[in-house]
Amino acid sequence: MGSTTQPHSQALRRGRVSLQHHVYLITTCTQQRLPLLSSWPPARCVVKEMQALEQDGWVSSLSYVVMPDHLHWLFVLEYTELGAVVRRLKGRSARAINGYLNRRGPVWQPGYHDRALRGEEDLRSIARYIVANPLRAGLVDNIGQYPLWDAKWL
Template identity: 25%
Template structure:
């Protein structure tokens, strides 16, 4: 049987510690819907109200990323969906020494590990999806996508 060939998840020969903006999507293992309370309905006015205990842990750890990487990483936008998280992350490595530079891999590994440890079991897919944000237009399109993602889910349930 021929299975579709999975595309490589990362850009070839790209340095993921390069200063810039990245759009990241982290999914739960087996697409388990563990970040929202059962039957939760998203409200733009109260986005955290729909989060389960696991979702609240993820939210807390997202807010800690900037403290952990003091000045090198900024999480400028995110949304926690029932079975995945979207985020826009800016890297600004002031230090040019390779061993001192923070890269996306390290940030995601730390975040996933910390959330899984607090939840008490591994909850993540092994990989994640990334997109290097190339310009302001790209950034604004992704920003809108993150804003609209929970509202699309809400519409699906209403139909």
């Protein structure tokens, strides 16, 4: 009796709320943690969709890093639901990534981890932690060597 969903994906939805003008940190992983985002063009598909969400007024992006098998994104949720933002990001980026890689099938795992940040939390420290992911993963020796990140303050 196999299932295509991750065993904890239902638990990720418990207690999820969408509060406009609040800051969220989301993390989402590629299907089976495959390194589908390890080359520039597929990873840029993700960045392009994040930028489109910002241009359309759904979010105000604060910081992100696209890793080979996952994404961390810190943003202010504007006039929509959190789930709608993630669905649009994952859906549109998956079509673009599959087209570029000439493949079919899911790009992203179902579900995602989200955390609503409290007002007193230091967003700059969180942004620094996000963009330091490639350093902690041993992908680069200096964050300047990794092109797939951005932060409003850095």
